[in-house]
Amino acid sequence: MVETRLIDGKAFAEGLRKRVASDVTAFHAATGVTPGLAVVLVGEDPASAVYVRNKGKQTVEAGMASIEHKLPATTTQAELLALIAALNAEKDVHGILVQLPLPGHIDAQAVLATIDPAKDVDGFHVVNAGRLAVGLDALVPCTPLGCVMLLKDRLGSLSGLEAVVVGRSNIVGKPLAQLLLREDCTVTIAHSRTRDLPEVCRRADILIGAVGRPEMIRGAWIKPGATVIDVGINRVDKPGGGTRLVGDVAFDEAQGIAGAITPVPGGVGPMTIACLLQNTLTAARRQLGA
Numbered sequence: 001m002v003e004t005r006l007i008d009g010k011a012f013a014e015g016l017r018k019r020v021a022s023d024v025t026a027f028h029a030a031t032g033v034t035p036g037l038a039v040v041l042v043g044e045d046p047a048s049a050v051y052v053r054n055k056g057k058q059t060v061e062a063g064m065a066s067i068e069h070k071l072p073a074t075t076t077q078a079e080l081l082a083l084i085a086a087l088n089a090e091k092d093v094h095g096i097l098v099q100l101p102l103p104g105h106i107d108a109q110a111v112l113a114t115i116d117p118a119k120d121v122d123g124f125h126v127v128n129a130g131r132l133a134v135g136l137d138a139l140v141p142c143t144p145l146g147c148v149m150l151l152k153d154r155l156g157s158l159s160g161l162e163a164v165v166v167g168r169s170n171i172v173g174k175p176l177a178q179l180l181l182r183e184d185c186t187v188t189i190a191h192s193r194t195r196d197l198p199e200v201c202r203r204a205d206i207l208i209g210a211v212g213r214p215e216m217i218r219g220a221w222i223k224p225g226a227t228v229i230d231v232g233i234n235r236v237d238k239p240g241g242g243t244r245l246v247g248d249v250a251f252d253e254a255q256g257i258a259g260a261i262t263p264v265p266g267g268v269g270p271m272t273i274a275c276l277l278q279n280t281l282t283a284a285r286r287q288l289g290a
């Protein structure tokens with residue numbers, strides 16, 4: 001029986017936000033410039049509205065300018081692209097982010113492709129994805145960046161470790177695999193069609209759940225002592241009524257098997273916005289050649 005440690009992403013994110021805030025103060029003193037982040041929300045998805053509100057609040061708390069554009073669900077793709085073109089040209093806007101998911105009538109890839117790669121603080125533009133893949137400086141997607149920060153904080157060097165990423169999304173699975181490769185991990189990307197997924201997972205020193213299926217990864221799939229990072233945020237019904245959040249990993253079953261695990265909530269989630277603030281400052285620095 002292994003003692004399972006909790007990886008406190010909420011506390012780590014709080015520390016990171018403080019470090020970013022102090023770097024923003026120094027940046028402003030050196031350049032006279034306040035980094036600005038523009039966040040675009042299309043439609044009324046309640047979870048997205050909460051994330052956008054938190055992004056605005058934490059941006060201001062870090063000493064940066066927050067510019068919010070809330071558009072109705074009926075917004076056309078052409079209108080959205082025109083707004084992004086205007087933000088690309090706006091010199092006080094150093095970072096641009098379009099909250100996902102977008103309404104079904106809008107092609108998300110076309111939207112992401114319109115954002116200036118230098119202002120793409122989500123790191124979703126193909127230029128940033130390509131730069132990450134070939135090992136050049138890139139703006140890196142926030143959730144994967146947060147996962148690697150938590151892993152390095154817990155394990156130090158990740159070199160030579162066997163990492164299994166369950167999930168192959170462009171937003172989390174693929175960029176996270178690239179970041180782990182950059183840390184010299186041996187990386188497997190697995191997914192719902194992977195043959196004998198439990199056996200593949202049991203190879204992992206680092207196991208990442210990023211598949212978006214509530215508690216799909218069972219305790220018996222975890223190698224004893226492994227570090228487990230749970231990216232899933234799934235809302236499920238509670239037996240007596242109401243709902244609760246669970247991850248992609250069966251958290252209770254992981255106790256006594258995993259060496260460490262991120263909880264849901266309070267694990268990876270808070271790192272996403274903290275890393276967004278860091279990316280916004282990075283983008284501002286690069287745009288000013290600072």
Ligand SMILES: Nc1nc2c(c(=O)[nH]1)N[C@@H](CN(C=O)c1ccc(C(=O)N[C@@H](CCC(=O)O)C(=O)O)cc1)CN2
Pocket residue numbers: 051097098099100101122142143233245264265266267268269270271272273
């Ligand atoms: N343009 C983007 N869209 C989306 C992203 C993204 O990085 N860029 N990621 C997610 C949503 N997201 C940020 O946008 C996000 C998700 C979760 C959290 C978080 O702190 N979660 C809490 C729990 C919150 C709750 O109670 O519901 C936690 O895990 O502790 C922050 C940001 C999809 N869209």
